[in-house]
Amino acid sequence: MHMPIHPNFMALLFFFFFCQSLAFATTYNILDFGAKPHANSDSTNSLSKAWSLACASTKPSTVYIPQGRFLLKNLHFKGPCRNKAITFRIDGTLVAPSDYNAIGNVGNWLLFEGADGVTIRGGTLDGQGAPLWACKKSGRNCPTGATTLGFSNSKNVAVSGLRSLNSQMFHIVINGCENVKLQGVKVLASGNSPNTDGIHVQLSTGITILNSKISTGDDCISIGPGATNLWIENVGCGPGHGISIGSLGKDYEEAGVRNVTVKTTTFKNTQNGLRIKTWARPSKGFVKGVFFQHAVMTNVQNPIVIDQNYCPDHKNCPGQVSGVKISDVTYQDIQGTSATQVAVKFDCSKRSPCQGIRLEDVKLSYKNRAAEASCSNAAGTTAGIIEPSSCLY
Ligand SMILES: *[C@@H]1O[C@H](CO)[C@@H](O)[C@H](O)[C@H]1NC(C)=O
Numbered sequence: 001m002h003m004p005i006h007p008n009f010m011a012l013l014f015f016f017f018f019c020q021s022l023a024f025a026t027t028y029n030i031l032d033f034g035a036k037p038h039a040n041s042d043s044t045n046s047l048s049k050a051w052s053l054a055c056a057s058t059k060p061s062t063v064y065i066p067q068g069r070f071l072l073k074n075l076h077f078k079g080p081c082r083n084k085a086i087t088f089r090i091d092g093t094l095v096a097p098s099d100y101n102a103i104g105n106v107g108n109w110l111l112f113e114g115a116d117g118v119t120i121r122g123g124t125l126d127g128q129g130a131p132l133w134a135c136k137k138s139g140r141n142c143p144t145g146a147t148t149l150g151f152s153n154s155k156n157v158a159v160s161g162l163r164s165l166n167s168q169m170f171h172i173v174i175n176g177c178e179n180v181k182l183q184g185v186k187v188l189a190s191g192n193s194p195n196t197d198g199i200h201v202q203l204s205t206g207i208t209i210l211n212s213k214i215s216t217g218d219d220c221i222s223i224g225p226g227a228t229n230l231w232i233e234n235v236g237c238g239p240g241h242g243i244s245i246g247s248l249g250k251d252y253e254e255a256g257v258r259n260v261t262v263k264t265t266t267f268k269n270t271q272n273g274l275r276i277k278t279w280a281r282p283s284k285g286f287v288k289g290v291f292f293q294h295a296v297m298t299n300v301q302n303p304i305v306i307d308q309n310y311c312p313d314h315k316n317c318p319g320q321v322s323g324v325k326i327s328d329v330t331y332q333d334i335q336g337t338s339a340t341q342v343a344v345k346f347d348c349s350k351r352s353p354c355q356g357i358r359l360e361d362v363k364l365s366y367k368n369r370a371a372e373a374s375c376s377n378a379a380g381t382t383a384g385i386i387e388p389s390s391c392l393y
Contacts, residue, residue: 025060025087028053030070037068039095044073051077060085065123068092072110074103074146079114084156086115090123096146100132100168104143108150109168115154120162125149127167133193133217145169145195151177160184170197171216174204183210191239191269193217198240201227203255209235216240220270224248225285226255233261238268242300245287246277247310249324254285264294267336273303274334276326278349280311283323290329297336303364304331306357306378308349322349328356335363343371343388346378353377363387 028050031037035046047063047070054061060083072094096102096109103109109127112118127148135142145168151157155178163186164171171187174180187198198214201207202224213236214220220237223230223245237243243265245257267273274292278285297303306326311317326348343364348354357380364371364387375391382390 025062025085026054026057027062027064029064029066031066035070037066037070037092039069039071041071042073043070044075047072048075051075054086055079055081058082060087062087062089065090065092065094069095071095071097073097074106074109075111077110077112077115077118079112079116079154081115084117086117087119087121088123089121090162093124093126095126096128096148096168098128098131100129100135100145101143103146104132104168106146109146109148111150111152112154112157113152115151115157117156118154119158120160122161124163124165126165127171129166129168129189129193129196132168133190136194147171147173149173150175151180153177155179157181162186163188165189166193167196169195170200172199174199174201174207177204177207179206180204181208181210182212183208185209185212187212187214187216189216191215191217197222200224201230203227205229207231209233212236214240219244223257223260225257227260228258230260232265233263234265236266236268238266238270240270242267242270242272242275244272244275244277245290246275247279248287249278249281249283249285249322252283252323254283256286256288259289261291262293262295263291266296266298267300267303268298269300271301272305273297273300274305274331275302276306276329277310278308278322278324280309280317280320280322282320285323286325286327287329288325288327291332292330292334293332295334295336297334297338297364299337299339301339302342302345303336303338304334304344304362306346306348306354309347321351323352324349325352326354329354330358330360331362332360334361338364338366338371341366341372342374344373346375346392348377350377353379355379357392358382359386359390359392360384
């Protein structure tokens with residue numbers, strides 16, 4: 001039987017395929033490029049090929065990593081790309097080489113550079129850092145180690161539901177970026193692993209870190225020079241060294257840190273809670289406009305600390321003072337327990353004293369008794385309950 005095809009039907013059909021081509025991203029499954037889901041077969045070239053195609057596509061595209069463990073050497077995902085909507089959908093685990101020498105001197109294991117509009121959803125990154133940590137602790141000569149996941153000079157990046165395990169060095173580094181949102185990130189490494197910072201942000205603006213949990217051996221989140229408009233909310237830290245602005249002021253010419261919000265955080269058994277740290281060296285750096293709100297400390301060695309006398313090994317700075325100017329820093333609703341007597345410490349620069357420190361509803365105890373506060377060169381105001389009582393002038 002002959003069915004005449006109505007012209008409207010043709011139009012509809014055409015419209016349908018047209019919409020599909022817009023709505024559905026092309027998917028590049030790394031298995032189609034020879035990747036093998038077990039960690040004794042190198043999948044570096046397969047993922048590299050999938051990225052090249054996704055990046056060359058003029059349509060939104062997805063790089064798909066299915067379940068399994070995929071061994072990868074260091075990879076550089078370099079933009080610009082021909083579309084601004086590339087998604088990495090990861091169901092499996094990406095595994096770094098077990099021999100740390102393979103990537104120990106290249107800086108980054110997985111690096112995005114010059115990317116615009118990259119999303120990473122799910123997945124586990126296993127840096128296999130433990131042998132390198134052991135090497136470092138033995139005092140032998142070891143490579144520096146690689147950052148697990150880096151974003152450099154990139155914008156409009158979203159990362160959600162990602163787990164990073166046992167990085168050789170820092171877990172995630174955001175450098176020179178704009179508009180990056182990390183959420184539901186889990187970082188897990190041993191409490192005595194060296195230099196395994198959870199998330200490091202520098203020279204970047206409009207960075208948001210939400211709903212994340214970071215257990216590691218170094219800073220939970222570290223904030224370097226030139227971080228502005230940074231928003232951190234609902235983050236749990238511990239073990240580790242807490243959330244740190246700094247170290248800053250190592251260089252004389254240095255970009256400042258401005259407009260940082262750290263809201264609803266918990267710290268458990270960490271070395272620090274909320275810290276600002278600068279080298280005791282001349283610098284044009286500054287920290288201006290920080291809002292620490294709603295933090296709960298459990299057995300934290302230095303719950304609130306500004307340390308402007310950082311001079312490791314007393315090298316290159318003895319007898320000097322920090323030039324970094326710290327101003328407008330608010331601590332609001334900070335509660336819990338200190339693991340040491342001094343729960344609040346403002347050790348500011350003699351040359352550029354801290355200004356506009358504001359304490360509001362701070363309640364920190366030590367062994368069920370009042371803790372102590374210690375101040376030098378720190379000016380500011382208080383409101384509400386302040387325990388230990390303030391020593392700001
Ligand atoms: C401060 O940063 C937040 C994002 O973290 C932004 O929404 C706000 O506009 C910034 N404020 C100023 C004065 O730039």
